[in-house]
Amino acid sequence: MARPRQALLTRQRIVDAAAELVDEEGLEALSVRRLATELGVQGPSLYNHFATKADIVDAVADSVIEQVDVSAFGAFPWPEALRRWALSYHAVLVAHPNVVPVLAQGPGRRPFALAMADTVYGALIDAGFSPARATHIGALMRYLVTGSALGSFALGFHIDPSLYERYPHLHRAHRLAAHHVAVDEGAFALGLDLLINGLEVGTHR
Structure with a gap:
């Protein structure tokens, strides 16, 4: 045949x-x-x-989420697991920015997205967070990751230096676009550090 x-x-x-x-x-x-x-x-x-x-x-959208590595949960203490997951999540979304608006709406009925949410939530519960606080942390992480991948902060500034002559504190803003990767990745790393450090401090109060 x-x-x-x-x-x-x-x-x-x-x-x-x-x-x-x-x-x-x-x-x-x-x-x-x-x-x-x-x-x-x-x-x-x-x-x-x-x-x-x-x-x-x-x-x-679910095929994108399938690429996110959640293996750190259960293998590392929750702060490190949360960090590794967030970095993988962020990297995957940055690689597929056109899908981010769909993912920002939440998991819906998508199996891999629901499985990821279940893994993260379960790990936070196992770490001793209350159901309400675990929900808040999951939501906050999604805001940080998807928000950082929705668009570039640095590329939002025009390269024309004359545009900023009226704004005394923005006289170097025209240089941001040329360094957008460093600016945007640095901002995400800072936000992630502050978030996880804050959660760790909160758990010891």
């Missing part, structure tokens, strides 16, 4: 193609028609695997 001329259409092929499209062109570029064209199939065939475009977007 002759082999099929193209690989069989699977959920994973669809998710991989959709993720590549979103990474390269943004969420607005993703449509069932465009995705079908990229895969070399007819649009309706995608509905054999996903009921709606929103389901495809959810699957792409």
